[in-house]
Amino acid sequence: MLSNFTAKGSEMLSCVTNGAMSLGFARNLSIHEYQSKGLLKSFGVDTMIGEPAATPAEAERKAKEVLAKGSGKLVVKSQIHAGGRGIGVFPRTGFQGGVKLADSAKAAGELASKMLNEVLVTKQTGPDGRLVRTVYLEDAAPVKREMYLALLMDRAYGGPVVIASTEGGVDIETVAHTNPNAILKFPVDINAGMSTEQAMDIARGLKFDEKSVPQAADQIQKLYNVFIETDATQVEINPFAETTDGKAICLDAKFNFDDNAEYRHADIFAMRDPLEEDPFELEAMKHDLNWVTLDGNVGCVVNGAGLAMATLDYMTLAGGKPANFLDLGGGVNQKTAQEALALVSKNPQTKMIFINIFGGIVSTAMVARALLEAMKVVKIDVPLVIRLDGTDSVEARKILKESGLKYTEATSFEDGIDKCVTISKWL
Numbered sequence: 001m002l003s004n005f006t007a008k009g010s011e012m013l014s015c016v017t018n019g020a021m022s023l024g025f026a027r028n029l030s031i032h033e034y035q036s037k038g039l040l041k042s043f044g045v046d047t048m049i050g051e052p053a054a055t056p057a058e059a060e061r062k063a064k065e066v067l068a069k070g071s072g073k074l075v076v077k078s079q080i081h082a083g084g085r086g087i088g089v090f091p092r093t094g095f096q097g098g099v100k101l102a103d104s105a106k107a108a109g110e111l112a113s114k115m116l117n118e119v120l121v122t123k124q125t126g127p128d129g130r131l132v133r134t135v136y137l138e139d140a141a142p143v144k145r146e147m148y149l150a151l152l153m154d155r156a157y158g159g160p161v162v163i164a165s166t167e168g169g170v171d172i173e174t175v176a177h178t179n180p181n182a183i184l185k186f187p188v189d190i191n192a193g194m195s196t197e198q199a200m201d202i203a204r205g206l207k208f209d210e211k212s213v214p215q216a217a218d219q220i221q222k223l224y225n226v227f228i229e230t231d232a233t234q235v236e237i238n239p240f241a242e243t244t245d246g247k248a249i250c251l252d253a254k255f256n257f258d259d260n261a262e263y264r265h266a267d268i269f270a271m272r273d274p275l276e277e278d279p280f281e282l283e284a285m286k287h288d289l290n291w292v293t294l295d296g297n298v299g300c301v302v303n304g305a306g307l308a309m310a311t312l313d314y315m316t317l318a319g320g321k322p323a324n325f326l327d328l329g330g331g332v333n334q335k336t337a338q339e340a341l342a343l344v345s346k347n348p349q350t351k352m353i354f355i356n357i358f359g360g361i362v363s364t365a366m367v368a369r370a371l372l373e374a375m376k377v378v379k380i381d382v383p384l385v386i387r388l389d390g391t392d393s394v395e396a397r398k399i400l401k402e403s404g405l406k407y408t409e410a411t412s413f414e415d416g417i418d419k420c421v422t423i424s425k426w427l
């Protein structure tokens with residue numbers, strides 16, 4: 001259902017899992033790779049040793065420490081909440097690659113200076129890219145081959161699923177399109193947990209030699225435990241690698257956590273990096289509104305998550321492009337209306353606004369008054385289409401009409417969509 005529009009910053013896996021969950025409108029906390037690896041280590045999952053750094057001088061110092069304990073080679077990794085860093089570009093300088101190998105502390109410091117405080121653009125960041133504020137200095141693993149391993153909650157199956165592929169290190173969506181048979185799925189019984197047998201099946205599916213299977217299976221089982229115990233919605237290890245001596249190791253790690261589980265994981269949620277999050281989503285969160293930035297131009301203000309989703313789908317099918325998902329929640333009052341309108345009109349992508357309200361419990365007459373009060377504070381200077389239906393809608397429409405507000409009235413959901421699509425074509 002959600003495949004017709006694109007959430008900004010959404011990543012991968014939607015094609016692998018048929019949509020909804022990974023793209024999801026549940027808010028999902030992301031953390032940096034170095035933090036993810038700290039979490040993995042605490043559950044006994046093997047990663048290389050490493051240290052984060054925020055300045056080139058600190059990077060050189062930390063590099064020295066890691067070199068002294070490690071193999072003598074380092075990887076310098078830009079820390080942003082997006083993948084594809086390896087083949088990313090720093091557009092200001094033209095420097096290629098947000099993940100680079102270095103064989104001395106000095107070289108690592110120089111690489112860090114090319115990455116820190118620079119914007120990195122990757123396939124997953126969108127054209128605006130992300131500012132690199134931290135680099136991770138990690139001992140380089142001797143890699144024999146790169147695989148893909150992810151754990152996620154799958155709606156279609158109704159539980160955890162492990163996705164494994166020998167075709168790792170690369171963009172998994174491409175593999176899903178060009179070579180779907182290379183992607184294996186292992187549903188896990190959430191009550192029983194992952195058995196050793198199943199973990200060994202997965203390791204064999206990833207073509208580990210029989211003598212390497214037990215260690216790889218142990219790592220996979222531990223990964224499953226982190227996934228469950230941290231209330232993650234997704235753990236993606238790409239690449240999950242085999243070293244030259246046949247050991248499984250996690251070279252990259254991306255976690256998402258269910259925001260509803262925040263009260264159980266204060267330590268994990270303390271790693272939230274506000275600078276990495278969509279400012280609109282953060283602002284909405286402060287006011288208990290649900291927001292997701294999309295890539296269209298019609299700002300949507302809707303009451304109820306179901307209607308908000310339906311609005312996005314319907315608009316997209318009709319040829320329009322929503323600029324955001326926004327659910328006002330059940331009880332619309334002047335305060336929520338004001339905050340919602342402020343958010344929508346602050347979004348530079350918004351070229352018109354569609355207010356789509358169905359009053360079930362809430363009186364639309366009250367909503368109409370709340371909207372008018374809100375618009376005294378938040379001036380709307382783009383075309384506005386308003387649909388108010390349900391409880392007290394006759395009175396509500398009368399209130400709007402007599403208010404002197406400049407807007408286009410929609411007499412039904414369909415009518416509202418038609419009008420938005422027509423108007424937005426001229427913007």
Ligand code: GDP
Pocket residue numbers: 048075077082083084085086087099139140141142143146169170238239251252253
């Ligand atoms: P991404 O591009 O953002 O997904 O960043 P990754 O952490 O996946 O790194 C990109 C690529 O760098 C990987 O696919 C590997 O090929 C390479 N790489 C990362 N860590 C190591 C390492 O420890 N040793 C070696 N040899 N290569 C690495």
Ligand code: MN
Pocket residue numbers: 083084169238239252
């Ligand atoms: Mn990766």
